[in-house]
Amino acid sequence: MSKKELRIGMIGYGFMARTHSNGYRKVGNFFPELEHKPVLKTVCGRTKEKVEAFAEQWGYESAVTDWKEIVENDDIDAVDICTPNHLHAEIAIAAAEAGKMILCEKPLSRTVEEGQTMVDAVEKAGVQNTVWYNYRRIPAVTLAKQVVDSGKLGKIFHYRANFLQDWTINPELPQGGEALWRMDKKVAGSGVTGDLLAHCIDTAMWLNGGIKDVSAVTETFVKERLHQETNKVEKVGIDDACIFHCHFDNGSLGQFESTRYARGHKALYTFEINGENGSLRWDLHDLNRLEFFNYEDESEVRGWRSIHVTDGDQPYMDKWWVPGLSIGYEHSFIHQIADFLESLEKGKPCNPTFRDAQETQKVCEAILDSASSKSWKETGVEW
């Protein structure tokens, strides 16, 4: 079977570039029925030696240090944007104008305004586009979506999600530079709100619909840190922690929290949704499980079910091993690539698109506005 090539230009060589590259390399082994196969064409990174080593390690045909060489390259079909956030818009717009498909890391942008230029660009150009909110494709999370869509939960009353980490507690940790751009507000746009809550918001709206208004608080616990680019101690601009509550369009209440100061939690992303007839819970630290409470069960033996989502009749799991055998974090990216490739075959969008991700930007911006003004803010989300 001869496959259509999807020639990838990767911009960035950090953590996310690794997860995506791995996905492109593996998707064909596990989803052999797909018409398209990714080809790792070129990778771009700021430091020549490092980008060449990355190309060698991951099998890219070439390495460059100027992203325009990717955007302008006729042998590239799709641009994967894994740069720090401040470059997303410029690259995406150029790529769209050059007619490339775009797979952009989340968050879409630093601001709603910036995000809108990106949405406009891809929609004007009519190019296939998606944003890497990868957690949707963890099988247990996809199963949660199926359960919600089945109506089993009934009317929804509550949604809550946390994303707790602890890696920035040390005040000696610097900010900025290649390794720590997530702590530099100019580059990242925000702290945990764009980095972690954006994930929670994407999942939440996918499962439970639009978020209408928000009331938030943010905190920056360590006020000053050495900046690695200026080599001076500078004010920290990002939010170290952010908590908000909200109304969803469907009348349910939401409660969200994210922080990098929760000692003992490395990457504790959890969500729970409570409906009239049932509830669901999930936890990234044990990502193959979904918990489900079904009020329809006979009352004496009713309880939260711990579902090990590794059977062939559960989402994506017919592609992997045998029942009981776990998959990991990286598989969510492989699934998103498989879905992206399938979207090409079917001529459909691959969710979440830039337009979908822009709705998450609106919530993020409303959160930050709410926190700084100490007041409720409408999000303007249309879901």
Add this chain to the structure above:
Amino acid sequence: MSKKELRIGMIGYGFMARTHSNGYRKVGNFFPELEHKPVLKTVCGRTKEKVEAFAEQWGYESAVTDWKEIVENDDIDAVDICTPNHLHAEIAIAAAEAGKMILCEKPLSRTVEEGQTMVDAVEKAGVQNTVWYNYRRIPAVTLAKQVVDSGKLGKIFHYRANFLQDWTINPELPQGGEALWRMDKKVAGSGVTGDLLAHCIDTAMWLNGGIKDVSAVTETFVKERLHQETNKVEKVGIDDACIFHCHFDNGSLGQFESTRYARGHKALYTFEINGENGSLRWDLHDLNRLEFFNYEDESEVRGWRSIHVTDGDQPYMDKWWVPGLSIGYEHSFIHQIADFLESLEKGKPCNPTFRDAQETQKVCEAILDSASSKSWKETGVEW
């Protein structure tokens, strides 16, 4: 050994009157060293037959239907108030004026104003007083307090607590009357805020100090219910759900949620506190356990410790069975009685006093004000 009698007058015969009565009856068996012993003198309840049956079942010497007969009875040393909330103030003030010790169910009152009259009354009278925030005396929670006080956690960044139930989802459930006064705003003062969040707030301030300001949202999912006293469908005045975030005086952020619409949770009271050097977690459904993350542990083998708090060197547990054998919910009341009796011996207050509980009232009222005005509110708490 001849013990001093503490003659109890119990007002109320509901759920709480049962937990307290059980406590008075058991404390001597498990805390034999105490100087005082409770004597169940008189119980008061609104319905003659029921109160007499209660007296019979629990061994009270007599039963009455007018609480003044207890307050005015010279053979009673201490009044235990287990009535619906709207009667707390009147009874407590009368009891204080009559020179009785008072053990009052939580929440102290419906409002801050009402609570202040109670604090003033007991302090003016100089009578021993306490409020039944019983969760402080679950051994795992008391151990949490010891760990916090030891300084093991270091600077605190986060506190979060939930109290989730699901028993009012059915819209056919009525409000009001003897069984469902908790759903009648006139009687209860509020919904989950005074009933459930008050517990969370008491524990939180005990562990982490005063709450400075709050931003809250409340919701009443079922707007009208049949009222059992009027026999008419009436507007529901209470909050079915309440979420708030806050600043503590120590600079940490708080996040709280309570609801009676979280399908699958019967009484899920959980809290977590995150500090620089460690964290703690607790869950009422598995109340003998405390989870502790100690950052001082060697990094390769660091993890949340699941501590089964049933050993003789852990709080209160030398009084019970042998290591590994669980105690239950009711034991928290026995412990509070033991501490109350010990406070008499030592001539010290028994925490939380009315004054302490009044601080919780201030937070509750600030929450409800914040929710109705959609704005942040200072609590005025002095902890």
Add this chain to the structure above:
Amino acid sequence: MSKKELRIGMIGYGFMARTHSNGYRKVGNFFPELEHKPVLKTVCGRTKEKVEAFAEQWGYESAVTDWKEIVENDDIDAVDICTPNHLHAEIAIAAAEAGKMILCEKPLSRTVEEGQTMVDAVEKAGVQNTVWYNYRRIPAVTLAKQVVDSGKLGKIFHYRANFLQDWTINPELPQGGEALWRMDKKVAGSGVTGDLLAHCIDTAMWLNGGIKDVSAVTETFVKERLHQETNKVEKVGIDDACIFHCHFDNGSLGQFESTRYARGHKALYTFEINGENGSLRWDLHDLNRLEFFNYEDESEVRGWRSIHVTDGDQPYMDKWWVPGLSIGYEHSFIHQIADFLESLEKGKPCNPTFRDAQETQKVCEAILDSASSKSWKETGVEW
């Protein structure tokens, strides 16, 4: 309502005497509908001062040091035997001959031969009798029995149980004497086999029917310990650990293990039963929960249910608090007393009777024989 008195003579004042005394004192508060009420008449113990203190603490009317004063006392209806094991037979036989009802601590006896004399005595005398295999009356365990009896599990393939402790690891711990008679073979009869496995076997046969044959291994890790009565270092005769597998009469396989050398486990009694259509699991450390896997559930959302057995429609739980609120270890004894009192009303046996408990003795003896002979042994159990 005037109740019939059941006048109790308690022999022993150790750990078990405390759990039973507590049960007699509480049963009336929580099971008010029962016709009979226990009256704590006399307690017997070897040391005068201690037994008097015990009587004072628990409210016995008198204290004696010779158990015959209880057996021969016309004002006593029922004898509760909480002595070390070597006295069970002599006391029980005397009590039966005196026409007393008997509630005997487990294990029934040190040997099958000894046990048979006891069964014969109570059956000849026609007195009500029961043995304190209290774990049957933990609500989650009783619910397990109901699920098994309902047929929901289908044909059974496997049963497994562990009872793991760690309190005798220290080789400096002595043996014998009032506190450590469980480590003295002459007094206890055996080590973990009679002390811990007997519980597992009782539950197992109750849930899954008779055990047909066994193959066992035992170990004594610390070979010599100071004996507290002789004050000499003496050979340790008990089994520190015992593992066995077996066939049940229904064709299923059993696997059992008990030890006092499993560091980290205080009293980890767990069992699991696997049938064609479902499975059950339980763990004493979290005793309010039963886990249930129901193969009938829809496959995509099938999982082990974690049932918090605290609702009014679950066994015994209408007597206690409200859903979600835990009870503890001691409640199992209160339930057994309630069932014993009810058995008097109904004129029925109260399980497990001496005859039932004797079947457990047969399994224990077969285990020890198997271990010493290194061969399979038939148990001779008739269930």
Add this chain to the structure above:
Amino acid sequence: MSKKELRIGMIGYGFMARTHSNGYRKVGNFFPELEHKPVLKTVCGRTKEKVEAFAEQWGYESAVTDWKEIVENDDIDAVDICTPNHLHAEIAIAAAEAGKMILCEKPLSRTVEEGQTMVDAVEKAGVQNTVWYNYRRIPAVTLAKQVVDSGKLGKIFHYRANFLQDWTINPELPQGGEALWRMDKKVAGSGVTGDLLAHCIDTAMWLNGGIKDVSAVTETFVKERLHQETNKVEKVGIDDACIFHCHFDNGSLGQFESTRYARGHKALYTFEINGENGSLRWDLHDLNRLEFFNYEDESEVRGWRSIHVTDGDQPYMDKWWVPGLSIGYEHSFIHQIADFLESLEKGKPCNPTFRDAQETQKVCEAILDSASSKSWKETGVEW
């Protein structure tokens, strides 16, 4: 950097061939420092169409149907044996004689005798060899080994392991043929003993030393099944379930159980080791976690630690993502390949070798002998 090629000939195209092929393809991306890189040369399978599809899917250069074409191919350096068990010996011996390195699926062989011919062959030929007991390389399991080797546990008293599945309960499931050879005794050699317990035994001896003697019971619950090759209902020769206890050389007791009839367990491999000063527990369903009880911890706050083994200072985890992000089952194979490649660089054996795996065969055979003779058997293991 120019790498040395390790040209792989894969024999088999089933489940294990997939896990190994995936490993060969990924190892270079995640272990870029290794001198060697696997090249997928040829794959062999019984059905031409299927083997060609497999080659296409996984990127093998060619596909053959006669395994001798691989063994005799000068362009192949290493033979990976993923056939049903009955072919292991013949292929391995031929490959050794041809001077190939060999990576053989477990169990090594059907019998000790067969296994010995394999050990002799590779040792005589002096070729690098390893057996795919992959669970050793799950990071949490490797960490367990480090903790044991550190001496933190002290003297060991107990080891226990279970491997529970439920996929053969249905009596309509046939035996034999390409898909179900594991149920055909002639091909598989045994049932759960070789398939599942062999894993448990390998880990156990690696962690806790040699197993000295065993006492076992086996059961075949479904006595006859349709054979897919003969199309007749035939006697089932394999063990559906196997339980055994044993002595380790270090004096500790072992307890093991495996079955394919434990409803609700898909692949529940768990082990626990109890020492004087600490204990460890692991569970394949949640494979990124290791539980550790450290008796050295301060007593009031001592508890089982739940270690999420995803940090860079934990085994293999510097190669993957960031703390808190899970890896899965397949990674154990990638790690074994990385270690195999490293062993080539260092000129050392890659454990477990054929010789190591032969010791596991001895235990398996002793188990089956013990079960059929209903007596204890010495294993003859030299560890």
